Amino acid sequence: MKSFKAITTDKDLIGKSALLIDDNVTNLRILKGHCELWGMHADIATSGADGLLLLANTKFDVVIIDMLMPDMNGIDVAIMISEKYGSGLPLVLFSSAGHFPVDRKPDRKYFKAILDKPIKQAYFKKMLVDTLAKKKAPVTEEKIELPVAKAEASDHADLHILVAEDNIINQKIVVKTLKSIGYSCDVVANGLEVLSSLNRQHYDLIFMDVQMPEMDGLEATRKIIDQYGEKKPIIIAMTAGAYEEDKQKCLEAGMDDYITKPFDFDNFYFKFNLWKGKMAK
Known part of the structure; x- marks a missing residue:
C-alpha cells in the first residue's frame, strides 16, 4: 500500500478534475472527499443527464460512472460521452461485484477501468493514478x-x-x-x-x-x-x-x-x- 503514497502519485493527481456520476448521494460525497484529499477537483452529478450537462460546460480529466442508475445506466452514459468527446476522455465504471451484463460485453471497450463496489480508498486512488498518470518511458x-x-x-x-x-x-x-x-x-x-x-x-x-x-x-x-x-x-x-x-x-x-x-x-x-x-x- 505504501506505493500509493509516492511523490509521483501526488503529482499525477494534483490539479486534475473528475466528474462523478452516481444516483447515490452518500457515495458521491465519499468519492468527492477522497478526490479533494489528493489535490483534485471533483464535480458531482446524480444522473447521466446531469453529468452530460456538466460535460458540456466543463473540461474534466476523468469521468467516473456508476453502473446501476435510473433512466440511464452507466454503460449508456459512457457511450453517449464517447460519441461526443471521443476516446481521449478516460471513463471508469463502478459496478457491484464487478457485474457487467453479458449481452453488453462489447461495450467494455468504452472503459479504462471497471471497479467493484463497495469502493476501497486505496484501490480508488491507484485506479486514478493508473488512469491519469502520463505515459513515461522506462527510464530511471x-x-x-x-x-x-x-x-x-x-x-x-x-x-x-x-x-x-x-x-x-x-x-x-x-x-x-x-x-x-x-x-x-x-x-x-x-x-x-x-x-x-x-x-x-x-x-x-x-x-x-x-x-x-x-x-x-x-x-x-x-x-x-x-x-x-x-x-x-x-x-x-x-x-x-x-x-x-x-x-x-x-x-x-x-x-x-x-x-x-x-x-x-x-x-x-x-x-x-x-x-x-x-x-x-
Whole structure:
C-alpha cells in the first residue's frame, strides 16, 4: 500500500478534475472527499443527464460512472460521452461485484477501468493514478520530468513566494505543487493579509486568488501597484473565470498573468517557469 503514497502519485493527481456520476448521494460525497484529499477537483452529478450537462460546460480529466442508475445506466452514459468527446476522455465504471451484463460485453471497450463496489480508498486512488498518470518511458527515476524541474528550481532557491487563497483545498494544491519542485511558500487567505505580509518582507512572486473575502485579489493588486510601483512582485492571478473578460480584468488590475481553476499541473509549471526565467534576467 505504501506505493500509493509516492511523490509521483501526488503529482499525477494534483490539479486534475473528475466528474462523478452516481444516483447515490452518500457515495458521491465519499468519492468527492477522497478526490479533494489528493489535490483534485471533483464535480458531482446524480444522473447521466446531469453529468452530460456538466460535460458540456466543463473540461474534466476523468469521468467516473456508476453502473446501476435510473433512466440511464452507466454503460449508456459512457457511450453517449464517447460519441461526443471521443476516446481521449478516460471513463471508469463502478459496478457491484464487478457485474457487467453479458449481452453488453462489447461495450467494455468504452472503459479504462471497471471497479467493484463497495469502493476501497486505496484501490480508488491507484485506479486514478493508473488512469491519469502520463505515459513515461522506462527510464530511471532521475530522468523523468519531476526531478528535472527540481534541478531547475535549485538555480533560484532563494525565490520568495506568497500564495493568497482562501480555499483550504486550493491552498494545499498550490503548496504541494511548489514543494514537488523544491520551493516553499507562505500562505495567506485574503488581500489584507497580502498587504500585511508585504510590509513585513519582500516577495518575488505572488499567486493571487481573484475572489477572496475582506479584500479580493484585484483590489489587493491595485494597492500593491500604488505602494510599490515597478518594484512590485510578479503577480499571477488564480481565477475560476475562464472567459476572456475575466482574464482581461486581471490584466487591467495590473496582474502579470493568470492561471485558471481547477488547476492544470502542466500549465501551472509553464507559467511558473516562464516568470521565474524573466526574473532571472
